[in-house]
Amino acid sequence: MEYSEKVMDHFMNPRNVGEIEDASGVGTVGNAKCGDIMKVYLKIENDVVVDAKFKTFGCGAAVATSSMATELIKGRTIQEALQITNKAVMEALDGLPPVKVHCSCLAEEALHAALWDYAQKNNIVIEGLKEPVEDVHDTHH
Numbered sequence: 001m002e003y004s005e006k007v008m009d010h011f012m013n014p015r016n017v018g019e020i021e022d023a024s025g026v027g028t029v030g031n032a033k034c035g036d037i038m039k040v041y042l043k044i045e046n047d048v049v050v051d052a053k054f055k056t057f058g059c060g061a062a063v064a065t066s067s068m069a070t071e072l073i074k075g076r077t078i079q080e081a082l083q084i085t086n087k088a089v090m091e092a093l094d095g096l097p098p099v100k101v102h103c104s105c106l107a108e109e110a111l112h113a114a115l116w117d118y119a120q121k122n123n124i125v126i127e128g129l130k131e132p133v134e135d136v137h138d139t140h141h
C-alpha cells in the first residue's frame with residue numbers, strides 16, 4: 001500500500017488534534033466497517049468556521065484526512081464548508097489507496113454532523129445539509 005508524502009505528513013504530525021470546549025457544533029460518527037470513531041468540534045462565528053479540532057479513534061488514513069479536513073474548513077463560510085467533501089480532502093492529500101477511501105468519508109461525515117449539531121442548536125437550516133446517519137452504535141454488521 002502506497003501513501004503519499006502528504007498523507008504521511010498529516011499522519012505523523014496531525015493538525016488540529018484536540019477539542020474545543022465552547023464548540024458551536026460537535027459531530028461524532030463511526031465507521032460500521034472498521035469500528036473507527038471520529039469526533040469533530042467546530043467554532044462558528046458569523047457564519048464562518050473560525051476553528052476546528054478533532055479527536056479520532058481511527059486508522060492512519062482517518063487521522064490524515066481529519067487533519068487535512070480541519071485545515072481546509074478553517075476560515076470558510078458554512079456554505080463553503082459543505083463543499084469540503086471526502087474527494088476534496090483526498091485530492092488535497094494527493095490521493096489515498098482505494099481500500100482507504102472509506103476512511104476519508106469519516107472526516108466528511110463528522111464535519112457534516114458537527115454542522116448539523118450547530119444548526120440544531122441555533123434553530124437554523126443549512127441548505128444542502130442532510131441529517132447525519134447515526135451509525136456510531138451500529139455493531140450489527
Ligand code: FES
Pocket residue numbers: 031034035036058059060061062100102103106
Ligand atoms: Fe477505519 Fe480507516 S480503517 S477509518
